[in-house]
Amino acid sequence: MCGLAYFFEKEGLATTLVCFVREHAEAVSPPRVLWLNMPMGRPFGKPNDPEFQKGIIRAALGLLDAPEGPVLEDYPEVVPVRDGRMTHALPDDLVSQAEDRANPAVLLARIQAEVAGLRLGYDAAVKKRGRTTVGASGLAIEELAPFIVSWLTSEKVKSPRKGVPPLMMLKLACEDLWAYYTETASGVRGITGMEELGDWFWAETEAAKAILALEVLSEQSENKALRQLVELFLIVPRFWA
């Protein structure tokens, strides 16, 4: 973001930005930065809280009134995080306890039952919000689990989407499945906090077991492409562990 600010200013457009890592903003020093003491992934603070969101926007746009810069201000309101972790972090023991190929056929059947059980809630959540974030992979919801679980039995799965590499499809399918669950939980079960949603999905669902099994498979694999799942933190949020 700080780099983008540099190029936009060079193009003659005034910029203001919010940021999460204060030290990076200090190092690059773009013209106007508002530092947020909040979890990463939510630059306007809190979902469904218009006044809180507008407070951040007003403060960021307010930096444009400074006669000279660079300006780096700290936003006074805080959204607390747990133990310095900037989002939900998966406990490491969940990965170490995961079974790498734990009977894929049984696992798939369990996930499919879980997905079917969530469907009414998901549809209600989508109707309420008028939108969904599920769909980045382009696969139908019913296609996600079979595609993901197929990787537990073969490292040479073909991409079902032209122009999108297999490993990227796997990542997007995992994210779609994850979003399907958490959108449902936040939409109709009233679980809205990122920690609670993370704890529930990763510790309690069959879908997470498949993704964790892939993480273990990647850790143990000698296939360089597959190892990227772990090395680049592509499917399991372990960065903040």
Next chain:
Amino acid sequence: MVLMHDMPKVARERLEEVEMPDFTGRPWTAPVAAAERKVAVVSSAGLSKRGDKPFSWSARDYRAFSAGDKNLVMTHVAVDYDRTAWQQDLNAILPVDRLNEMAADGEIGAVAETHYSFMGATDPLEYEKSVHDVASRMKAEGVNTVLLAPV
């Protein structure tokens, strides 16, 4: 206050390793008065319209979408930031509704018809050409102010 030294080891070390871009000069564009501001949002969340090609893991390109596009998808390479907020409310990362309200209240002049996203895991120096394209489009729409929103 969460600064880098407060963060867990793995994350802290990775963030400390990030090479900061070395820019020449410090460009500074004089802002217009609040009432004259036409604001576009640029997100680094890897947002795009449903069906657009996903961002690659070292993407230098960008996606554009209209202010009315709400049913966006995200194809960012990282999973280690909160995604549950934007699932519940698009304004948590792309606050077009809030900007529209602020324009209606006279706090800003107007909101851009088009907003943009990059995939913010690429060396910032690689973005120059794409920013030039986006800036040209913004100027054609009369945009004079850019609100940059990371994830």
